[in-house]
Amino acid sequence: MKSICVFCGSSDKVDSIYLDAAREMGSVIADSGCQLVYGAGSTGLMGAVAEAVLTGGGEVIGVMPEIFNTPSLSKPEITRYEVVADMHTRKARMHALSDAFIALPGGFGTLDELLETITWAQIGLHAKPIGLLNTGGYYDGLIEFFHKIEEKGFTYEGHNGIYRHAADPAKLLESMNGYLPPEALSKWVDR
Numbered sequence: 001m002k003s004i005c006v007f008c009g010s011s012d013k014v015d016s017i018y019l020d021a022a023r024e025m026g027s028v029i030a031d032s033g034c035q036l037v038y039g040a041g042s043t044g045l046m047g048a049v050a051e052a053v054l055t056g057g058g059e060v061i062g063v064m065p066e067i068f069n070t071p072s073l074s075k076p077e078i079t080r081y082e083v084v085a086d087m088h089t090r091k092a093r094m095h096a097l098s099d100a101f102i103a104l105p106g107g108f109g110t111l112d113e114l115l116e117t118i119t120w121a122q123i124g125l126h127a128k129p130i131g132l133l134n135t136g137g138y139y140d141g142l143i144e145f146f147h148k149i150e151e152k153g154f155t156y157e158g159h160n161g162i163y164r165h166a167a168d169p170a171k172l173l174e175s176m177n178g179y180l181p182p183e184a185l186s187k188w189v190d191r
Contacts (some may be wrong), residue, residue: 005037005098008045008114011105021135025169026052037097042075065090100129105138129179132165136138158184
């Protein structure tokens with residue numbers, strides 16, 4: 001992994017535990033020698049993770065849709081700042097630039113990005129590692145729901161191996177290294 005895309009919340013009105021975890025994730029990314037790819041925001045966890053990567057001497061690529069390219073939301077003082085037409089183009093560009101994906105806590109936008117990334121892996125459009133930083137058990141309910149989806153037969157057994165999860169940023173990154181897609185993924189396309 002040379003570049004890691006981080007999906008995360010942009011709200012400033014969150015508990016400091018999440019901002020601290022974003023900073024720690026940014027430090028771990030910088031220490032690993034990886035480049036950060038993210039949504040180019042300056043607020044919330046987005047701003048925290050980017051600032052930590054920069055402080056740690058790492059490179060940051062931000063991809064900002066025109067609708068949010070405003071002084072109060074954007075962070076153009078990063079290694080590379082790209083402005084694209086819309087949200088769909090932003091997601092496609094971030095995917096193209098990244099070798100791996102990590103979802104930090106966030107809202108609907110973060111879930112949209114995460115679920116699209118998981119779906120694309122499920123149908124074979126990519127074989128890149130995906131991780132959930134489960135700070136304070138933030139993703140416990142979602143992980144439980146993912147297992148219910150499998151239990152009820154809406155995914156094949158083993159599809160929950162598409163993603164990794166951990167509460168500690170360094171352990172999450174370590175578990176994502178050497179990722180191989182689950183063998184059961186071929187059932188989705190070849191049935």
